Amino acid sequence: MQLVATDLAFAYPGRPVLGGLDLRVSDGVRLGVVGENGSGKTTLLHLLAGRLAPAAGEVRRSGGVALVEQELDAAEEATVGDLVRATLAGLRALAAELERAAARFDHDSGDLAELSGILARAEHLAVWDADRRVDVALTRLGAVRDPARRLDTLSVGQRYRVRLACRLAERADLLLLDEPTNHLDDAAIEFLTGELVAWHGGVVIVTHDRELLDDVATAILDLDPSMDGRPVLYGQPGYLAYRFAKNQALHRWRQRYRAEQQRARVLAERLDASYEGLSDEWRPPKGSQKHRRATRARIHVKAADRLVQKLEAEAVEVPVPPLELAFPDLPAMSPGWNPAHPLVEVRSPRVLADDGGTRLDLPGTRVAVPPSGRLLVVGPNGAGKSTFLAALAGRVRLDRGVRSVVAGARLGVVAQEYRRPEPAVVGDGEEGEEGPPSAFDAYAAEALALLDRGELDPDHVVPVAALGLLSEGDLERPLAELSAGQRRRFELARALLHAPHLLVLDEPTNHLSVDLVDALTRALVVTPAAVVVATHDRRMRADLADWPVLDLS
Structure with missing residues (x-):
């Protein structure tokens, strides 16, 4: 047995997160953890890893534990090589211990059981093969391999892939993964899937990736509120079985x-x-x-x-059921527009990187999105999907090519990277005291900014509380206190605020719960607005398979 959690509970100040959770993870168990954003999935991983102390209950662990978090804060001057060395330090120490034990072993009076135990542990972790495993994992995950490359020069996704490669090579007894497919393309996900299926210990995976749950999970733990207030363990493998039961x-x-x-x-x-x-x-x-x-x-x-x-x-006290997405009725066009004219069009776009390299180069390519149009953008990591969406949305300057957009067209954009809100303004237009704005404040600030730019029709404001994305309690909290998934929900709400004619969504499923991903997919299929999506989510791509495709491979 690698891990046993009994009657586990945890709460942040004024906000309970987990309660009454019992969990057992042994060798060969690959537990998928799902739940709404803010339900405590990341908190659970930190409790299991020993990063947080439970408010009640206990966690018993045996063997080594490796946690791969969604975001890696890069220390100043730290490099890829530093991260590799730090992650594999335990394996190198074990190899050195074995060498010392073998060198000083006395065949007449030595403790053979002790030496055999160290040798068995070293063989179990394959310590002599660690460097090769790191190199293979870095390559297969599409991660940066240059050991001198500074981590603070890498994107969030690039840093994540380096950390994931190191942790896979480490071969811990218990592997804890937080949204592991967020920054991976198809080839990398295929490699990760094979590694997890063959994992020698236990695995706990927090994920929104429905295909990964189908391919890997032996059971699914749902942290969403249930009628009795306790998490629910669905022991039958497969996402569809879980979806039906829930x-x-x-x-x-x-x-x-x-x-x-x-x-x-x-x-x-x-x-x-x-x-x-x-x-x-x-x-x-x-x-x-x-x-x-x-x-x-x-x-x-x-x-x-x-x-x-x-x-x-x-009477029986029944708690309020969870929120449901209430996707707004978005407009296809404004009066007087010609339906034959595209809302936005780009021709032969080229975008250069700051270092002189090329982020995007599509000579001779014309992409036009008409009213109510659809476009699915696919391609491996580094192919330029995010840059293309930014160019389509007018968020990056074209070094070559032309972009045109219908006058008055409103675009709602969800970027892959989190966009910090503008400072909230209170009172008579005076900036308020310094302090973290609430989600309500940030939404209001966004509305004022759109109004100042002439991009908001006051008669078509979409209230954030009406979307079913965040509860009123969450909206009253500072954005910095929201989980990554809740901030992602806020980004989606912010994109819908001004009832856009065109939605541009870059990896929209990242950090979202599987329930919301299902509901969002259904909404995108039927909305009158035009939609452009770039996604690595295999199930979403299958659901949108009849859309026109721009393949940047």
């Missing part, structure tokens, strides 16, 4: 909630009618039968109280 549970939950809400309304109406009768309906004429009047009052009060007790005893 949909059935949600259907029962919503039915029960509606029934209890109706019961509560009936109770309130009966109580109103009962107590109203105390003052009017039963009262005999004044001046007659005084004692009878008092007796009937007591009887009526007791009857009303018994009714209250009966209805309250029959």
Whole structure:
């Protein structure tokens, strides 16, 4: 057994995250962890790794633990070689320990069991093959291999691939992965899948990748709220089996909630009618039968109280079901536009990098997106998908080529990298005291910025609370306190704020829960607005397979 968690609970100040969680992960178990953004998936990994102390319960671990987080903060001056050496330090130390033990071993009086234990551990981790494994993993994951390359010069995705390659080569007894496919292309995902299926220890994977769950997970743990308030373990492998079982549970939950809400309304109406009768309906004429009047009052009060007790005893407190995406009805075009004219068009785009290299070069290529048009952009990492979307959205300067856009066209953009909000403005236009803006503040600041640029029609503002992406409690919290997935939800809400005619989405499934990915995919298929998507998500690409495709391979 590699890991046992018993009655695990954790809470941030004023906000409980996990409670009543029991978990067992042994060799050969590959547990997929899913749940809505903010449900505690990353927190759970930190608890299992020992990075956080639980508020209640305990975690027992045996063997080595390796955690690969979504984001890697690069220390100043740290290089790829530094990260490789730090990650493999334990394996090198074990190899050195074995050499020392073998060198000083006395065949007459030495402890053979001790030497055999060290040798078995070294063979189990294949310490002599570690450098080759790192090199193979870096290559297969498309990561930077130059050991002198500074980590702070790499993108978030490039740093992630370097860290993932190191952790795979480390061969820990328990591997904890947080959204491992976010920054991987198809070839890299294929390599990762093979490594996980053949993993000698236990694996816990937080992921939104439905295909990865199908290919790898032996069971799925759902941290979403359930009707009894506890996480649910779905022991049958396969995403579709999980999806069916959860949909059935949600259907029962919503039915029960509606029934209890109706019961509560009936109770309130009966109580109103009962107590109203105390003052009017039963009262005999004044001046007659005084004692009878008092007796009937007591009887009526007791009857009303018994009714209250009966209805309250029959009532069951059912928590509010989880939020559902309420995708807005977006416009296809504005009055007076010619439907035959594209909303946006680029011809022969070329974008150069700061170092003089080429980020994107499509000579002789014309891409036009008409009203209600669709476009799926595919290609491996480094092919220029993000740069192309940025060029289409007018967010990068073209070093060659032409971009044209219909006057008045509104574009909603979700970039792959997180965009920090503009400072919130309060009062009479004066900048407020320094402090982290809430999500509500940031949304309002975005609306004001769009209004100043003439990109917002006040009659078509999409309220953030109406989208079902974030709860009111989350919207009142500073953005910095939201999880990566909740910030991603906010980015999607911000793109929808001004009811865009065109949505440009770069890896829209990154950091989102599988439930939201399913709902978002369905919404993108039917929305009247034009949509351009670049995604590595294999299931989403299959769902959008009938869209026109721009392949940048």
